Amino acid sequence: MQVIGACSGAELAGYVTACDSSTSTGPTCNAWFSGDASSTACQDCLFGPITGSDPPMLTGQGGIWIDYQGNNIGGNAPGCLDLKGMSGCASAYQNIIQCIVASGCESCADGPSYQACLNIILNTGGACATYYSTYQSSCAADNADGGLLNGGVCSTTADVLSVICGNGSGDGG
Secondary structure: OOOOOOOOHHHHHHHHHHHOOOOOOHHHHHHHHHOOOOOHHHHHHHHOOEEOOOOOEEOOOOOEEEOOOOOEEEEOHHHHHHHOOOHHHHHHHHHHHHHHHHHOHHHOOOHHHHHHHHHHHHOOOOOOHHHHHHHHHHOHHHHOOOOOOOOOOOOOHHHHHHHHHOOOOOOOO
């Protein structure tokens, strides 16, 4: 459950550094969760409700976006968009990203391979073409320079986490 104010700015900055940056590692992320760097309330907000116990499953309804396979794919941009009153774009954005993940493009070994995969699935007749078209029309303003997804409060993991679990402004907590 998203709880604005559940995380302090220091907790959010610590999470991004330890778990979602170019320098983060499994051990640094595990240390953030198991140490005194974060409160239970903040962790609950970041990951949303957990269902089941064998194994526990993340619902992906918190600040961290969980794909259909249970993998962390960054800040929950659709949740951020929804909280900012852009539910149509939020739904379209979630659908296109989930389609890209399901297509296998995310497992490409390098940038050119990833781009080639995207060209196949997003172009007319591609597996994700309809989702992409809906995304383009629903999120045009949010993708424009300075829009929520392009320099605005839903464009970086840190900003998304601030909107959903921080002070609600997208300025880091």
